[in-house]
Amino acid sequence: MATVLIENLTKIYPPTITYPHRVQALGGVNMSVTGNVFVAVLGPSGSGKTTLLNIVAGVETPTSGSVRAVQDGVPAQVGYVFQEPRLLPWRTVLNNMLYVQDRKSDRSRREAEFYLTMVGLNEVAHLYPSQLSAGMQQRVGIARAFLVNPDILLMDEPFSHMDALTGRSLREYLQRVWLHTRKTALFVTHDVSEAVELADRIVMLRPGGVVFDDIPVNLPRPRHPDDPAVRAVEGEVLRRFDSMEAAVRFGAQAG
Amino acid sequence: MLTVPSVTPDAISELSAREMRRAVVRRWLFRFSVLIGWTAFIGVWYLFSRLVFNPQQLPEPHVVATESWTIITEQDVRTHMQASLLRVLAGFLLAAVVSCGLGWLIAYNAWWRTLLRTIVQFTVSTPIVALAILTLVVFGVSSLGPIITTAVVATPYIMMNVAQGLTGVDRRLIVMSESFGRTRSQIITGVLLPSSLISVLAGARLAFAVAWRMELLTEIFAASEGVGFQIRRSFESYDVRGMIAWTVLYIVVMLIFENLVFRQIERRLQGRTA
Numbered sequence: 001m002a003t004v005l006i007e008n009l010t011k012i013y014p015p016t017i018t019y020p021h022r023v024q025a026l027g028g029v030n031m032s033v034t035g036n037v038f039v040a041v042l043g044p045s046g047s048g049k050t051t052l053l054n055i056v057a058g059v060e061t062p063t064s065g066s067v068r069a070v071q072d073g074v075p076a077q078v079g080y081v082f083q084e085p086r087l088l089p090w091r092t093v094l095n096n097m098l099y100v101q102d103r104k105s106d107r108s109r110r111e112a113e114f115y116l117t118m119v120g121l122n123e124v125a126h127l128y129p130s131q132l133s134a135g136m137q138q139r140v141g142i143a144r145a146f147l148v149n150p151d152i153l154l155m156d157e158p159f160s161h162m163d164a165l166t167g168r169s170l171r172e173y174l175q176r177v178w179l180h181t182r183k184t185a186l187f188v189t190h191d192v193s194e195a196v197e198l199a200d201r202i203v204m205l206r207p208g209g210v211v212f213d214d215i216p217v218n219l220p221r222p223r224h225p226d227d228p229a230v231r232a233v234e235g236e237v238l239r240r241f242d243s244m245e246a247a248v249r250f251g252a253q254a255g
Numbered sequence: 256m257l258t259v260p261s262v263t264p265d266a267i268s269e270l271s272a273r274e275m276r277r278a279v280v281r282r283w284l285f286r287f288s289v290l291i292g293w294t295a296f297i298g299v300w301y302l303f304s305r306l307v308f309n310p311q312q313l314p315e316p317h318v319v320a321t322e323s324w325t326i327i328t329e330q331d332v333r334t335h336m337q338a339s340l341l342r343v344l345a346g347f348l349l350a351a352v353v354s355c356g357l358g359w360l361i362a363y364n365a366w367w368r369t370l371l372r373t374i375v376q377f378t379v380s381t382p383i384v385a386l387a388i389l390t391l392v393v394f395g396v397s398s399l400g401p402i403i404t405t406a407v408v409a410t411p412y413i414m415m416n417v418a419q420g421l422t423g424v425d426r427r428l429i430v431m432s433e434s435f436g437r438t439r440s441q442i443i444t445g446v447l448l449p450s451s452l453i454s455v456l457a458g459a460r461l462a463f464a465v466a467w468r469m470e471l472l473t474e475i476f477a478a479s480e481g482v483g484f485q486i487r488r489s490f491e492s493y494d495v496r497g498m499i500a501w502t503v504l505y506i507v508v509m510l511i512f513e514n515l516v517f518r519q520i521e522r523r524l525q526g527r528t529a
Contacts, residue, residue: 059430082431088428088449100437
């Protein structure tokens with residue numbers, strides 16, 4: 001069983017030439033995620049969502065605190081879906097998939113084709129990224145993350161650059177693949193309806209990188225954004241979001 | 256009232272057929288204009304040969320063409336062209352190997368960057384005639400001199416482009432690779448080298464063009480075979496026809512090489528990364 005245990009996590013970026021001030025991205029985050037759950041990390045810009053994911057992925061180091069991402073006691077394999085697809089432009093779709101695999105065998109090729117089929121792209125496996133639309137490129141990014149058979153799946157606002165229709169169809173693809181694999185997922189977003197549609201649990205971060213609230217979403221899957229139950233939860237999350245913003249404003253005024 | 260124009264499939268196919276016809280006409284017009292350019296160049300050559308100089312000083316184009324054909328059929332063109340080509344290739348390969356290492360240092364080390372940029376400025380601004388004479392002094396008449404000098408002249412161009420290619424690599428692709436647990440060597444071969452390839456190729460192309468010129472010049476001063484040596488021999492016997500004919504043949508081989516190798520590689524790479 002995969003577990004992500006985050007304890008008192010802090011990240012402070014030092015001053016730079018272009019911005020001569022310290023920036024606190026995370027201010028002591030505590031949270032834990034265990035089992036095959038889909039957790040959305042919801043927060044406004046500047047709440048340290050991406051920094052949190054990068055630290056869990058191991059591509060950034062924390063200033064203090066700790067992150068343990070383990071699967072049955074050993075370090076967990078991580079799959080990452082970025083805001084942009086981050087495909088290698090000189091490789092075909094299939095070779096982009098194979099790039100993240102350790103072994104290049106017929107089996108890994110079949111697995112790559114399987115996940116491409118899951119996101120509806122097996123027909124374009126021979127094409128280069130520049131020959132695909134932005135939405136198709138992001139679908140490759142999703143398939144690539146699942147291909148490494150991750151214990152923990154990290155997704156950093158993967159649909160934020162998409163138009164509404166493409167984003168909606170990508171969420172459907174993601175739900176389909178996730179229901180098939182049921183991987184532990186941490187999904188960063190600032191879109192409330194996206195969080196409610198996809199997550200089992202919503203962790204709200206406030207600016208400065210502190211956990212404000214932790215909301216369970218007990219709705220059957222697959223979910224549809226127009227479903228009244230989904231809308232009701234969305235309304236509840238928005239209310240709490242508003243109260244967080246009010247608290248932040250009040251704190252700023254009081255400070 | 257809003258009226259919707261009727262766009263039928265026939266109208267669309269008629270439109271695309273018209274567009275295609277226009278594209279074909281434009282392509283032929285372009286080819287024709289290139290042909291006109293070459294014809295004008297040869298015309299100006301004739302005019303200069305007859306009116307400004309005399310045919311002894313500047314032979315007419317058809318005389319040079321005949322002389323070139325004579326060189327191809329009667330003289331040992333293969334030996335001399337091969338000697339020049341091998342030296343260009345050897346010098347270029349030497350430059351490429353050295354440049355990869357130095358380009359890497361420039362990209363990732365500030366001390367080396369400062370030092371090598373100064374050396375590059377010095378090398379690029381040194382007249383190539385001076386380098387050719389220096390080659391003769393240091394190495395004497397041998398094959399080694401032209402090879403080393405060609406490498407020295409070509410190195411800065413490739414080196415700077417290797418550095419530029421490496422510093423221009425998309426950091427996000429490296430982060431992506433790290434997040435998927437790719438090793439350092441996998442990131443070098445999978446991301447750094449391919450993404451700097453276009454920049455390296457542009458530098459290599461430029462370096463190759465410089466290498467051809469440098470090779471010819473050093474052969475004139477410091478070689479006992481090769482196209483440059485033949486040009487010097489023609490010059491010593493005041494055979495202007497021979498000089499120009501050997502130069503033309505050299506340029507033709509250079510252009511063939513450029514089109515068959517570099518342009519093809521570049522086209523393939525650009526098609527993939529567009």
